[in-house]
Amino acid sequence: MRKLIYYVGMTIDGFIAAPDGEADFFPVTQGVIDFITDEYPDALPTHIRQQFGIDVANPNFDIGIQGRRTYEPALEIGVTSPFSHLRQYVVSQTITESPDPAVEIISGDPLTKVRELKAEHGKDIYLIGGSRLAGQLLPEIDALVIKLYPIVTGAGIPMFTAEFSPTYFELTRTRTLEQGAVVLFYTRT
DSSP states (O other), X not given: OOXXXXXXXXXXXXXXXXXXXXXXTSOOOHHHXXXXXXXXXXXXXXXXXXXXXXOOOOSSXXXXXXXXXXXXXXXXXXXXXXXXXXEEEEEOSSOOSOSSTTEEEEXXXXXXXXXXXXXXXXXXXXXXXXXXXXXXXXXXXXXXXXXXXXXXXXXXXXXXXXXXXXXXXXXXXXXXXXXXXXXXXXXXX
């Protein structure tokens, strides 16, 4: 059975993006690049993989699911299929027709769709973002991989936007990267 993995970058104070959704303030060091290319190349958008010359089989994921606000930056640069190396789903109430045949729009309950996908055979499901979708899918998230960056922003988009609902995870591994970034691996208890 597949697992739903929320793989995300976060500030020390718990934000995954600036209030306007930008994430260009995260310090992308060589250590971060090496970690991503070595362990999570399938979490890079296809056009970024091409820029880095990454042409490897997906080690972790074969499906990606994201919210509309996470999908929009790709559309703004003319990329309609940002993760063409994955089966792609976008959860949206406002996008009624997919701009690309490789991207399926989920306008209904994303929990139902994720449960269907988890029942299939295959690799894990990459929860690409964002905060509201992560909050909706929290009951189905099996693991977290958090790139914790040594930065405080004071405000922004939190890792989860959801009702108060304590959900417990166990820290199973850590990896320290250069210049203070730490990758935290959690599994649902």
